[in-house]
Amino acid sequence: MEIDVRKAADFLKANDDYLILMHGSPDGDTLGCGYALCGALQRMGKRAKAVCPDEIPHKFDYLSKAAEVQEFEPKTVVCVDVADPKLLGKLENIGKTAQLCIDHHESNVEYAERTLVRPDYAAACELVYEVINALGVPFDKELANCIYTGTATDTGCFKFSNTTAQTHIIAAEMIKYGAEFAQINYVNFDLKTQGRIKLEQEVLNNIRYYDEGRVALIAVPLSLLERLPDVDSEDVGALSNMPRQIAGVEVGICIKEKKSGVYKVSMRTSELVNAADVCALYGGGGHARAAGCSFNGATMEQVEVKIVKSACEAVRQALNK
Amino acid sequence: MEIDVRKAADFLKANDDYLILMHGSPDGDTLGCGYALCGALQRMGKRAKAVCPDEIPHKFDYLSKAAEVQEFEPKTVVCVDVADPKLLGKLENIGKTAQLCIDHHESNVEYAERTLVRPDYAAACELVYEVINALGVPFDKELANCIYTGTATDTGCFKFSNTTAQTHIIAAEMIKYGAEFAQINYVNFDLKTQGRIKLEQEVLNNIRYYDEGRVALIAVPLSLLERLPDVDSEDVGALSNMPRQIAGVEVGICIKEKKSGVYKVSMRTSELVNAADVCALYGGGGHARAAGCSFNGATMEQVEVKIVKSACEAVRQALNK
Numbered sequence: 233m234e235i236d237v238r239k240a241a242d243f244l245k246a247n248d249d250y251l252i253l254m255h256g257s258p259d260g261d262t263l264g265c266g267y268a269l270c271g272a273l274q275r276m277g278k279r280a281k282a283v284c285p286d287e288i289p290h291k292f293d294y295l296s297k298a299a300e301v302q303e304f305e306p307k308t309v310v311c312v313d314v315a316d317p318k319l320l321g322k323l324e325n326i327g328k329t330a331q332l333c334i335d336h337h338e339s340n341v342e343y344a345e346r347t348l349v350r351p352d353y354a355a356a357c358e359l360v361y362e363v364i365n366a367l368g369v370p371f372d373k374e375l376a377n378c379i380y381t382g383t384a385t386d387t388g389c390f391k392f393s394n395t396t397a398q399t400h401i402i403a404a405e406m407i408k409y410g411a412e413f414a415q416i417n418y419v420n421f422d423l424k425t426q427g428r429i430k431l432e433q434e435v436l437n438n439i440r441y442y443d444e445g446r447v448a449l450i451a452v453p454l455s456l457l458e459r460l461p462d463v464d465s466e467d468v469g470a471l472s473n474m475p476r477q478i479a480g481v482e483v484g485i486c487i488k489e490k491k492s493g494v495y496k497v498s499m500r501t502s503e504l505v506n507a508a509d510v511c512a513l514y515g516g517g518g519h520a521r522a523a524g525c526s527f528n529g530a531t532m533e534q535v536e537v538k539i540v541k542s543a544c545e546a547v548r549q550a551l552n553k
Numbered sequence: 554m555e556i557d558v559r560k561a562a563d564f565l566k567a568n569d570d571y572l573i574l575m576h577g578s579p580d581g582d583t584l585g586c587g588y589a590l591c592g593a594l595q596r597m598g599k600r601a602k603a604v605c606p607d608e609i610p611h612k613f614d615y616l617s618k619a620a621e622v623q624e625f626e627p628k629t630v631v632c633v634d635v636a637d638p639k640l641l642g643k644l645e646n647i648g649k650t651a652q653l654c655i656d657h658h659e660s661n662v663e664y665a666e667r668t669l670v671r672p673d674y675a676a677a678c679e680l681v682y683e684v685i686n687a688l689g690v691p692f693d694k695e696l697a698n699c700i701y702t703g704t705a706t707d708t709g710c711f712k713f714s715n716t717t718a719q720t721h722i723i724a725a726e727m728i729k730y731g732a733e734f735a736q737i738n739y740v741n742f743d744l745k746t747q748g749r750i751k752l753e754q755e756v757l758n759n760i761r762y763y764d765e766g767r768v769a770l771i772a773v774p775l776s777l778l779e780r781l782p783d784v785d786s787e788d789v790g791a792l793s794n795m796p797r798q799i800a801g802v803e804v805g806i807c808i809k810e811k812k813s814g815v816y817k818v819s820m821r822t823s824e825l826v827n828a829a830d831v832c833a834l835y836g837g838g839g840h841a842r843a844a845g846c847s848f849n850g851a852t853m854e855q856v857e858v859k860i861v862k863s864a865c866e867a868v869r870q871a872l873n874k
Contacts, residue, residue: 388710389711390710390711390734390738391739391742393734393735395735397728398725399725400721400722400724400728401721401722403711404718404719404720404721404725405718407718408718413716414714414716417711418712422712423798424798424799425800426762426799426800426801429760432757433754433757433760436750436753436754436757437758439754441747445747477744478745478746479744479747480747
């Protein structure tokens with residue numbers, strides 16, 4: 233059942249002993265939602281804990297300050313920023329019993345008894361902000377840090393097209409409540425590990441341009457990751473956007489070797505080419521500007537030849553239109 | 554004479570035939586101010602032109618759409634985001650005759666007849682926004698693009714500590730008026746030339762760590778820039794922040810060879826070290842977190858040995874405190 237902010241707040245007021253679930257491979261939005269909602273419920277005198285199936289990166293340690301650790305037997309399950317219980321990993325079965333889900337994904341499968349979803353919101357934290365307001369809990373620095381983190385991290389620091397006027401207005405509110413935004417942005421957007429620097433360096437050394445620089449490709453073989461043990465999946469994930477950032481590049485491609493003979497292709501495009509169409513040729517999919525596909529039982533070179541050929545053809549078709 | 558927004562608007566209403574001067578080596582803020590104010594005055598039926606002493610980078614072409622090109626003999630000079638007429642290069646002498654200056658630099662030397670200055674504003678565009686409101690000119694997409702550009706580019710896309718709640722509120726307003734923020738942010742923050750990529754690659758290949766990674770140094774010799782002809786000064790300038798972005802680095806140093814035997818050192822620090830103090834040892838200065846100094850008649854290696862020694866000493870002193 234889809235509900236509105238008012239009804240979600242009424243439900244949260246009427247119940248107690250909350251288990252708040254945040255999705256696996258946690259990001260700033262799910263964690264910001266979880267700890268902000270947990271802290272707000274505690275400030276109302278409720279018992280609440282926020283739990284994530286995976287380890288939380290240390291850079292997000294500050295978020296947990298919004299709530300205290302409480303021990304109790306949960307009675308009410310709430311999922312935040314979780315479009316599908318599958319995203320809860322080992323907590324999937326608990327997630328399926330959720331009485332409330334607060335989310336901003338269009339792909340939400342409406343698994344919870346009550347779903348509060350706003351696909352036009354850049355961050356689920358924008359929705360949690362509205363819920364906390366409806367609960368009547370006043371904001372403080374710790375809650376503000378959580379909400380700010382979700383809005384900033386889900387928009388590339390207000391850079392991407394999903395940002396709305398409302399996103400900025402909420403950020404402004406959070407700054408007024410003391411959100412430590414400069415430090416939050418530093419750890420989320422500027423800080424890089426030595427491993428990440430080394431990874432970028434190696435990848436840049438092997439960037440390949442095709443079709444007069446309209447197609448650019450980087451490759452991340454397993455052997456590279458084995459040589460750089462302190463590189464994590466977030467470091468590798470961040471590479472996907474890199475080739476498309478180069479002036480003149482219409483199609484940016486990143487090939488990652490996941491395990492021996494298994495490759496994941498990430499494609500980012502500018503104006504001309506529909507990335508989802510190209511990736512669909514290989515059984516993949518996604519969005520017009522960001523898509524992906526997988527290859528099994530091939531070599532890196534074979535994958536590169538295939539995907540580059542398709543990308544160049546798509547560019548040529550678009551130019552000939 | 555210092556004036557307020559109301560008085561600045563009254564002055565602009567009472568006069569005509571405006572020459573609006575933007576500072577040399579123009580950035581998004583001075584250009585956003587200049588074209589927005591020019592366009593607003595034209596929409597009031599006034600004659601106005603915005604002029605910059607230096608060539609305007611092509612990525613800012615969209616800003617000039619806020620105003621039309623008009624030919625007339627100027628009578629009233631207004632400077633925007635210009636703290637000192639010296640920053641006007643070949644237009645310095647005209648700048649000295651300014652009847653109005655709108656600026657946000659604490660260092661403004663109050664050279665104009667009337668100065669409207671707000672050092673607590675992140676961008677001069679925030680002040681021009683208030684002036685345009687006081688003039689009663691309604692915003693449209695083109696004016697909004699200008700004001701948005703100034704606020705975004707002067708704050709690292711709302712990332713840096715100079716950002717305020719007001720900055721976000723103005724950004725929200727500009728988005729409501731149709732500012733094409735995603736494209737603006739793409740060209741200002743994500744897009745890199747192939748030369749820039751090559752430069753980053755070469756510099757990363759030679760990054761040096763000292764004092765267990767607490768000091769990191771990159772060097773940009775003239776020979777490197779000669780090998781990369783399509784690299785511009787903006788590309789080189791962007792490197793200064795790179796070493797400090799690495800996790801664990803307290804002092805990030807970038808040495809640039811300006812001409813043979815002439816070196817410019819840029820220093821960025823985290824919490825421990827005062828960059829201005831270290832640079833002062835070599836006759837330089839700046840701020841606590843960002844400072845610089847110069848060396849003449851030395852080799853790159855000699856400069857590196859000196860500045861690294863001082864940086865490591867400063868780290869050790871801070872750790873022993």
